Amino acid sequence: MKTVLIVDPFSTGKLYSPLLNNQGVRCIAVVSSRDLPQHFTCDLVEDNFADIFYWDDQPLDALKALSVTAVIAGCETAIYLTDYLTESLGVVGNSSRTSDLRRNKFAMQKALEEQGLRHIPSNTLKSPAQIPDFVATLDPALKYVIKPLNSAATQGVVFAEGGAAVRTALDDAAWNQRNDLGEINLGFIVQPFISGPEYVVDMVAFEGTFIIASVCRYAKIHKNGSHFVYESLDTLDPRSPDLQPLIDYARKAAAALDIRVGPIHMEIIWSDAGPVMIEAGGRLHGGIAPQLFQQVYQPDLLSLSIDSYLGRSRPDTAEAGAISQGRIGFFCSNENRTFNAPPLSTLQSVAQDSAYCGHKYFITPGDTTPVTIDFATCPGLFWLHHPEISQLDASTESLRKQLWG
Structure with a gap:
């Protein structure tokens, strides 16, 4: 029986173990730190794992005795430890010497620049004392x-x-404070604003060959004083000729980040000068996207990622085929108010919508809704798939009214 370590199996990282278990693979969880926030660690489903180790307990010798086949990064917090364990246990993976390229936003941009790729000129500040001279x-x-x-x-x-x-922004920034990942902010990056539509390209690396698993386009709106309020995310067909410049750039950028194995989640602005990477991560697309992709693409992101980690042959196709249309819609709160869940009759009506797949609130009844200025303050979302884009549009309008008001 093959044994796989999943480091920080939270967020979409929790999706790996049920599929691997069904394939006869033994899954071991490795939690990178006991300081991770509870909204992450509550995703840990203990029954999905043969054992659970905490890195704080220094379990390397015990892990070496397991004859591990692969080490999988569950989410952002797992990148550095995954690369370290990959090398320590002698399995195929990404190099710990280049982990920063897959986690540090400044290092990513420098890697693009060094490879002669379109990038965003960036400056980094590690201390508030640098602010006056920099500004x-x-x-x-x-x-x-x-x-x-x-x-x-x-x-x-x-x-x-x-x-x-x-x-003002730097003076008010959360210096040396913990972020939503439970990590201390290491500093801040300042970049010129790049305008243009924003895309997400999800790829899977098979020993340095990149299979395009999905392409999506974000719709963001200027609302509540913020330019970063999410409205929707639409799936696109990776085989569309119109997307070829975006895909060609994404593959080159992934190579510059030294990604050899596993998924790559890359955010890209298609500026007037061409596509330019905002940032990337060596992990699955977050949220419910991988589950939606199972309905939209063939082969899909999650199955491709498992095949990559287990050393299976890459598919013959360079890009996944779109078999349906998909959308994630985001709720937006314009005021602080008490949240009340929709009545059962509304939920029954929503379930009859031909495009409806599901919805999720990030707050509970009785909570005060935050004013939405970014994804961290988004109160919830819904997801859809249907062969016809016109049905997605109609369902989006209906579900926003019924589920949020």
Whole structure:
């Protein structure tokens, strides 16, 4: 029986073990730190694992005795430990020497630059003491984005116009505070704002060959004083000729990040100058996307990722085929109010919608809704799939009214 370690099997990382168990693979969980936030660790389904180790207990010798076949990164917090264990246990994976390229936003951009690829000029600040001298170098006519070096989603991302606004954003930033991943912010990166539609390309590496598993396009809106409010995410056909420049760039960028095995989640702006990577991660697309992709693409992201980690042959196709249309819609709260769940009659009506797959709230009845300014303050979402885009549009309008109001 093959044995696989899954480091931090949280978020979409929790999807691996049921599928692997069904394939006769023994799964072992390795939790990178006992300091991880409870909203992560509550995803741990103990029954899915033959054993659970905590890295705080220094279990390397015990792990070496397991004859491990592969080490899988469950989520963002797993990247460094996954690469270390891959090398320590002598299995195929990504190099620990280049882990920063798959986790640190500044290192990612430098890697693109060194390979002659389109990138975002970036500056990094590790201490508030650097703020005055840095702000003095900025062009007052430019727009900038400020974000933590090691956060996830859009937590802590701020848009600023001119040096004075950048100074305010940096002064107010969460220096040395824990982010939603439970990690201490290592500093902040400041970049010129790049405009254009935003895409997500999910790939899976088979020893350095990149299979395109999905391509999606975000719709973000300017609302509640923020430029980073998610409205929807639509799946696209990776085989569309119109997307070829995006896909070609994504493959080159993934190679620059030294990704050899497993999934790559890459966010890209298609600017006037062409596609340019915002950031990337060596893990599955988060949220419910991998489950939606199982209904939309063949082969799908999750099955491709498992095949890659287990050393199976890559598929003959370079891109997955789209067999349906998919969408994730995000709820938005414009005010602080008490959240009340929809009545049963509404839920029964929603379930009859031909495109409806499911919905999820990130808050519970009685909670006060936060004002939505980014994904971290998004109160919930729903997901759909249907052969016809017109049905997705109609269902989106109906479900927003019924499930959020």
